[in-house]
Amino acid sequence: MTATSGVADTAPRTYAHEIHAHDLTVRVSRDRLAVDGLTLSLGVGTHGLLGPNGAGKTTLIRTLATVLRPTGGDLELFGHSVRDSGRHRELRRRIGYLPQEFGYYKRFTVREFVGYLAWLKEMPDRDIPGAVQRAVERVGLAERADDRMKSLSGGMVRRVGIAQAIVNDPAVLLLDEPTVGLDPAQRLQFRSLLKELGRESCVVVSTHLVEDVAAACTDVVLFDRGRLLFQGTPDDLAAAGTSDQPGDSPLERGYSALLSDSAQGKGSW
Numbered sequence: 001m002t003a004t005s006g007v008a009d010t011a012p013r014t015y016a017h018e019i020h021a022h023d024l025t026v027r028v029s030r031d032r033l034a035v036d037g038l039t040l041s042l043g044v045g046t047h048g049l050l051g052p053n054g055a056g057k058t059t060l061i062r063t064l065a066t067v068l069r070p071t072g073g074d075l076e077l078f079g080h081s082v083r084d085s086g087r088h089r090e091l092r093r094r095i096g097y098l099p100q101e102f103g104y105y106k107r108f109t110v111r112e113f114v115g116y117l118a119w120l121k122e123m124p125d126r127d128i129p130g131a132v133q134r135a136v137e138r139v140g141l142a143e144r145a146d147d148r149m150k151s152l153s154g155g156m157v158r159r160v161g162i163a164q165a166i167v168n169d170p171a172v173l174l175l176d177e178p179t180v181g182l183d184p185a186q187r188l189q190f191r192s193l194l195k196e197l198g199r200e201s202c203v204v205v206s207t208h209l210v211e212d213v214a215a216a217c218t219d220v221v222l223f224d225r226g227r228l229l230f231q232g233t234p235d236d237l238a239a240a241g242t243s244d245q246p247g248d249s250p251l252e253r254g255y256s257a258l259l260s261d262s263a264q265g266k267g268s269w
């Protein structure tokens with residue numbers, strides 16, 4: 001393993017947004033476009049990606065993580081098109097990604113596992129132990145750092161997932177339903193971590209929990225059937241609601257109002 005700090009890590013910033021999608025489409029099967037003509041720019045901040053089941057959130061996050069290729073249109077990360085696959089390694093060094101389905105090695109300790117992911121992200125050897133310690137502390141697992149993964153609860157495994165996503169201090173952090181399995185106290189701590197991370201990086205967090213968005217996000221992206229329905233602040237989303245819409249909070253009523261024009265939002269689930 002060698003230190004692989006690239007020119008891009010120190011180069012002056014030449015892009016307006018960390019993420020810019022233009023008319024992006026992603027086909028997932030012969031008859032299904034899970035992302036369908038998306039134009040969207042996301043910069044520094046915490047962006048909550050909301051939408052009903054099957055809206056295309058996971059597909060979009062996988063595409064942003066360069067796991068899936070765009071079918072049409074374009075996607076730029078840090079000003080570079082992901083169509084240039086020669087740049088993927090360089091782009092991935094600046095991305096943190098927690099997939100919805102998170103795989104891990106049961107016999108590794110937390111420290112070994114997060115360190116292994118740091119190594120895969122081509123972090124310099126000398127930086128790894130300190131970065132692992134910081135990431136594990138940020139998710140509240142310092143006391144379990146030398147325990148094997150197989151001894152952790154589901155919520156703790158999720159927190160290790162968050163630790164591996166942030167270990168390289170990514171400029172773009174992609175989290176697919178990170179709060180699933182977290183207990184209420186951990187969820188509160190995680191929300192403050194999200195806010196903190198969003199001050200310096202571009203954080204995209206997919207969630208079904210409108211409260212997560214209210215508490216932690218500066219920006220809401222509402223997605224349905226592969227299309228962008230709304231982008232604005234949580235206050236803008238709340239303002240879209242009316243008292244006759246279903247929901248227990250202004251944000252939930254705003255969410256319902258914006259989805260009510262779509263067939264999927266109409267009383268089905």
Ligand SMILES: Nc1ncnc2c1ncn2[C@@H]1O[C@H](COP(=O)(O)OP(=O)(O)OP(=O)(O)O)[C@@H](O)[C@H]1O
Pocket residue numbers: 028029032033034051052053054055056057058059060
């Ligand atoms: N590999 C695939 N093959 C066929 N269809 C797929 C595939 N992956 C996703 N889809 C379909 O694409 C659509 C979007 O799926 P996706 O998982 O991106 O949605 P989502 O918004 O993340 O949903 P959820 O909230 O349920 O996780 C769904 O209709 C899904 O069935």
